[in-house]
Amino acid sequence: MVLTSDNGGYVKGIGGPCNTTHSPGGGAAAPNTDWNHGTVCFNGESGANNWPLRGGKYSMWEGGIRVNAFASGGALPAAVRGTKLNGAIHIADWYTTLAHLAGADPTDHEAARSGLPPIDSLDVWPLLSGQNATSPREEAGWLVTESLFVQGPWKYVAGGTTMTEAARGGPAYPNASTATDPISDHNFVCPSRGCLFNVVEDPAEKDEVSEAHPDVVAHMKVEMEKRAAHIWSTSHQNDPACKKAAWDRYGGFYGPWKEVE
Numbered sequence: 001m002v003l004t005s006d007n008g009g010y011v012k013g014i015g016g017p018c019n020t021t022h023s024p025g026g027g028a029a030a031p032n033t034d035w036n037h038g039t040v041c042f043n044g045e046s047g048a049n050n051w052p053l054r055g056g057k058y059s060m061w062e063g064g065i066r067v068n069a070f071a072s073g074g075a076l077p078a079a080v081r082g083t084k085l086n087g088a089i090h091i092a093d094w095y096t097t098l099a100h101l102a103g104a105d106p107t108d109h110e111a112a113r114s115g116l117p118p119i120d121s122l123d124v125w126p127l128l129s130g131q132n133a134t135s136p137r138e139e140a141g142w143l144v145t146e147s148l149f150v151q152g153p154w155k156y157v158a159g160g161t162t163m164t165e166a167a168r169g170g171p172a173y174p175n176a177s178t179a180t181d182p183i184s185d186h187n188f189v190c191p192s193r194g195c196l197f198n199v200v201e202d203p204a205e206k207d208e209v210s211e212a213h214p215d216v217v218a219h220m221k222v223e224m225e226k227r228a229a230h231i232w233s234t235s236h237q238n239d240p241a242c243k244k245a246a247w248d249r250y251g252g253f254y255g256p257w258k259e260v261e
Contacts, residue, residue: 002098004069006091009048011063011165011173012058012259013182017177049173052204056183060148060157060212062148062203071128087127087135088142088150096121097128117232144231149224153200156220159192193217 048056055061071083099106100123108119114147126132135142143150147158157163166188169175173183190193196210196217210217245257 001072002094003071004091004094005067006058007057007256008053008062008064008067009056010052011048011050013184013185014174014179023042024066030152042125047174049169049171051169051173054168054205055163055165057172061156061165062166062199063168065150066199066203067145068179077129080128083130085127087124087133089124089135090120090128090137090142091108092119092121093137093147094121095122096123097125100125106131118232124201144224144227144229146228147224149220149227150199151220154220155195155199155205156198157190157195158221158224159190159194161190163188163190163195183215193250194221196220207230231240 012022017248050056050063053063053066054201055062055063062160071111096106097117106119106121108116113116124135127135138152146243147161149156164187165183167183169183169188191210193210194217195208196213197205199206237256242254242257246252246254249255249257
């Protein structure tokens with residue numbers, strides 16, 4: 001059994017609006033909104049506490065990325081039960097790991113026939129079972145977008161990026177100041193060379209160290225751009241064909257529609 005999360009908790013202000021799939025007026029998403037991520041309301045959803053990490057859900061800070069998780073069950077060797085691991089695991093890695101444990105092929109052959117890229121999932125069982133002390137994610141790079149890349153201890157964020165939710169809530173959050181000073185009201189803009197954090201030595205991201213490590217900045221920037229060029233993504237925009245298929249085929253529920261004849 002695996003218990004995990006896909007992101008840190010919400011730290012929005014108590015008076016926040018609802019997300020919409022389309023931003024109001026069809027414009028680009030503003031820095032402190034979650035427009036185009038789907039439809040969900042975050043009114044009052046400032047109750048999460050990611051302290052001592054900075055930020056929360058949808059932010060680039062560790063408070064929006066790093067989560068706790070645990071695994072349990074008879075497949076785990078006795079020697080690792082009750083122990084703590086600090087190796088990086090992406091949520092996508094559970095799929096291949098559990099598939100291999102079950103003796104199943106994790107390859108998505110139907111997706112391959114549709115021209116989709118292979119799954120981005122690594123087998124981390126050697127780390128969980130105690131065979132290895134490190135995770136394959138630490139060398140492969142465990143998070144990459146068009147403007148953020150994490151590899152080993154380093155997190156790089158592209159120059160000029162506005163990093164939203166750039167505050168910490170303290171041991172007790174929300175608190176008396178939450179209503180007037182929520183974490184979501186704070187931003188940090190990266191210098192033109194980019195932001196650099198050592199998230200192993202400084203998981204709370206107190207120090208932005210790009211100026212002191214220009215060689216690391218140059219390497220991370222190149223790696224981020226090289227890998228980001230191969231990211232496959234799809235639009236979050238509503239597709240009328242999807243809604244029609246939901247009603248015509250699935251009784252009002254969402255299901256596959258793009259390749260259904």
